[in-house]
Amino acid sequence: MSSSNSSSRFSGMAERANELFPMDWELLRHAGAEPVPYHLKKWWFCLGGTPMVLFVVQVITGIMLTFYYVPSPDHAYASVETITHGVRFGWFIRSIHMWSSKFMIVAVFLHMLRVFFTRAYRNPRQLNWMVGVMLLGLTMTFGFTGYSLVYEQLSFWGATVGCNLASALPVIGPYVGDFLRGGPEIGAQTLTRFFMLHVAILPIVAFLLLSLHVMVIRLHGVTELQFEGEVITDDNRFFRFWPEHVTMEILVGVLLMYLLAILALIFPAGLGAQADPTTTPAHIKPEWYFYFNFRLLKLTSLKMSVALTGFLGGLLFFWPFIDGWIEKRLGNRSDRIVVLIGAVAFLAFLGLTVWEAVAAH
């Protein structure tokens, strides 16, 4: 067979494929050649991509877990037990899923810290910051619903506290609480609803918001940051999204997988006592990322803590506009003030989290 025959056969196949799927390859090449600013060569600026990598890990391991999980109070715990002790590599997949969920929340926090302190949310990128805050809330909701599905004693009572918090929302609270629980009490309906939220509704919303987040980044382009002393010329100001930046993200992703696998091996996901709705445990605590709210709840009251959380969440959501207002008022000094506010707020968050962790009650 001559090479000319072979190449003409392939070009024929490509033409036929193009007929069946008329893709504009030039557009894809153009999209892949998106210029990425110089500072993104530094690995710590890749934290925005890590939640995306972890989201993919969560989707894959989550689908594998649903093969065995049964969302009913009578069987949920037993099915998790089967996954953990019966299914080959079930414990590993479950442990990766658990650790990945924790990593995802940490990655979102770190990404937001970087965006906040570099004030990368400023005009015209306010919308994307708001989408990001929504993704943070979504990630925490993922964690909350997922932990509840295990149906062990602590997760059950954590869900109870979470639903009670939701019920205390002004006006819509009772309806949200009833919707989450599927009635006035936590029961069979609650588990089904949490399951549906966790495996269907939240992933769809997360996918849409992530797509929007990435699309807006592409439309605006990444904020360019130049460190002091760095020499950036027209030649090195940008590098290519594909393959350079994607390769870096893949490397970070591989590193993450190493870490997840090591943690899953050394600290596999455990299984406490089965949920017992008749017996309240001595110590009820939600997952660590809700310690902040839980401490507020203990320091104030149910309604006050919900109001405070709502207020602080609102501040975070609309921060780009507040920042703009501060900048108008203070001019150049605003940079220091914003950094100070951010540092104090984050330290307060950490302080309340640690306080709740060490407090006996």
Place this chain on the structure above:
Amino acid sequence: MTLNMKRWIVAGLSFLFLAALLVVAMQESKRHRIEEGLEPVVTKTNKGCVDCHRTDNPALVMEWEHSQHAIYGVGCVDCHEADEGDIDGWMHEGVFMSVLVTPKDCSECHVREFEEFSRSHHARAGEIIMSLDNVLAIKAASTPDNPADAINGCWQCHGTIIDFERDENGEIIRTGKENRPVIDSNTWPNSGMGRFNPDGSKGSCHACHSRHSFDVRIARSPDNCGKCHMGPDHPQIEIFNESKHGIAYRANVDRMALDKKEWILGRDYAAAPTCATCHISGHMTPQGVEVGNSHDIGERISWTLRPKVSSKLNQVTFTDGYQKDFPHTKAIPAVGDVVMTHEKVVENFKLTTKDVERTVASVKTWEERRKAMTMACRNCHNDHFIDNFYQQFDDLVNLYNDKFGQPSLDIMNELTADGVVDSGAPFSTELDWVYFELWHHEGRRARHGASMMGPDYTHWHGMYEVAHNFYNEFLPLVVEAAEEHSHAMGRKWKTKVDQLLSSPDHAWVKGLSPEEAQALAAEYKARYNQ
């Protein structure tokens, strides 16, 4: 602010974030260990005790660390701290404490359990000190200087009056740098069910809830009850082991959920009942409600199987919580009636009877008590089964009462009236011993055997032994004792015994009818192919 500086700020905050997460992880891990019962909570108050006694009594501390008390932070001082003025208390390492932990101490937290227990049969187990059994142990089996049989035997189950070593002036002897009161070794260690404590309370929670682990598995285990409910006079554990209930329990002990916090038959377990299941623990009703669960051990008992002649028991509760059983042969007082009661109380470390007038608050008839028991039975059996079981059980008790219990009691009473038997000198004749074993050992075994579905104990260890004793030992000894008293008395009792044996219930001793003898012979011939 330069970007480099911001980078350091972000880096610093990230490290703080990591540090915070590590603190959270450590605390969560600790909390999980506590929840799983792997890590005890040692409060500041108890730390000193735990630190010292971990060296002095390591296993004791280890057992406590394994307990639910430890998980909830209830420690040494919480239970051992004495009230001001307690005669058993002394200052130890800055705490006024006592080695004795009484039901009153436990009632600081377990109020309901204390109230239920205090009015129960269990709390009165110590009243045996005034009974015939104690005479046997103190007099017949011990010496005036050494009542060791009673101390090591009866009192270890029934309880004793806790007393102290005293000097010639009657003052409590104290010892050591801390002036610790010395408890009379005749009275302690003792964890008898009806122990009389210096603080006025009765009983010892430790009897069932072994210190210092207080493990519910022990309390729910039949072996726990079997420490006392065993042997020739009340072999409940042996009967349980023989019964289908006991067989099912041993085969399925891993499905009994003995360590569950709540333990409701029909909800938390179903494999088998234990003593606790039927007598004090909770169970489901056909309406799906949880009931039961009371530390009043006699609430569901409709017969008393202990005395010479059994009777059904109506339970009368007085306005002050005191309870008294009225045999079904006696009239039951009405609510509001004032009744004279004879309560056993300790005064000056001696057990005495105190007459107290009390007003009746409520009455629970023997039928109601039986119904309470059948509610537990219903979790596994239907009404027809339960009714027929109780019919079989009642028939056996009535048989014992009518054929042996009442006739032998009547004989002993009349012999006493005739002066043949000296009521002031129990166990002085062979007849006393034989009669005692007839009702106290063999008669009880038969009745207990029937009550718990132990066929061998009902018949071979029970009614067979009763009949053997009655016909071959008791009745001949009655005539012999009467003959020893006087020839006239001997003739009288020979005639009375002959009359008794001629009655339809006992006429078999004269021999079978020719038809019955022939049928029996034919049966044996066929059975053994002769």
